[in-house]
Amino acid sequence: MTTGVRRRMGVEERREQLIAVALELFSHRSPDEVSIDEIAGAAGISRPLVYHYFPGKRSLYEAALRKAAEDLAERFEEPREGPLGARLLRVMGRFFDFVDEHGPGFSALMRGGPAVGSSTTNALIDSVRQAAYEQILAHLGITAPSARLQLVVRSWVSLAESTALLWLDGRRVPRAELELQLVHDFAALAAVSAAYDEEMASVLRGILAAEPSDGPFADLVDRLVALAPLPGSV
Numbered sequence: 001m002t003t004g005v006r007r008r009m010g011v012e013e014r015r016e017q018l019i020a021v022a023l024e025l026f027s028h029r030s031p032d033e034v035s036i037d038e039i040a041g042a043a044g045i046s047r048p049l050v051y052h053y054f055p056g057k058r059s060l061y062e063a064a065l066r067k068a069a070e071d072l073a074e075r076f077e078e079p080r081e082g083p084l085g086a087r088l089l090r091v092m093g094r095f096f097d098f099v100d101e102h103g104p105g106f107s108a109l110m111r112g113g114p115a116v117g118s119s120t121t122n123a124l125i126d127s128v129r130q131a132a133y134e135q136i137l138a139h140l141g142i143t144a145p146s147a148r149l150q151l152v153v154r155s156w157v158s159l160a161e162s163t164a165l166l167w168l169d170g171r172r173v174p175r176a177e178l179e180l181q182l183v184h185d186f187a188a189l190a191a192v193s194a195a196y197d198e199e200m201a202s203v204l205r206g207i208l209a210a211e212p213s214d215g216p217f218a219d220l221v222d223r224l225v226a227l228a229p230l231p232g233s234v
Contacts, residue, residue: 026068031064044138092160095160109124
């Protein structure tokens with residue numbers, strides 16, 4: 001039997017290790033239930049050494065949230081190729097991958113957890129929402145969105161967030177259905193806004209013109225027509 005030699009870590013490397021350990025623990029249980037002693041044990045170091053790198057649990061928690069926020073924001077990145085519906089569906093797949101793997105951590109990030117109301121936590125939450133908002137506008141190819149388009153995109157980002165949080169409470173709706181439904185929700189929000197605004201109507205026409213017959217947006221049209229057949233179609 002051989003005895004391994006423990007390698008001495010540098011300051012940044014140790015900090016990153018502690019953040020990764022905390023994130024892993026927070027991914028399975030509420031941060032309120034995870035103690036500094038548990039984090040220290042999982043990292044293979046003493047409790048005082050944790051405090052050497054982080055003044056307290058809250059500072060470590062905020063560092064872990066920052067890492068989670070960066071990861072979550074990256075889930076909205078997608079090559080701007082192909083129809084928008086398919087792109088959004090891939091984005092939702094990666095978004096729910098994160099939610100599925102980091103349930104308690106996702107809830108803590110979006111609801112604030114032990115640091116609820118702190119300026120740091122609020123800024124992290126806002127950064128995720130802003131990154132998602134900017135990515136969707138980039139997919140649309142629009143740099144100066146109208147007030148109505150801003151409302152549509154921000155409303156959709158908020159809807160995706162609240163849907164994921166509700167889904168975590170029992171996971172009673174199949175995940176794949178929710179991913180597709182959220183893509184449909186984007187089209188529905190855009191369509192309602194387009195009914196009131198010609199600029200939004202132009203945006204929606206461009207989206208639908210590039211949509212293939214087997215795409216998510218075309219699927220939504222088929223579902224709506226099946227619910228309310230056009231006169232003479234039956």
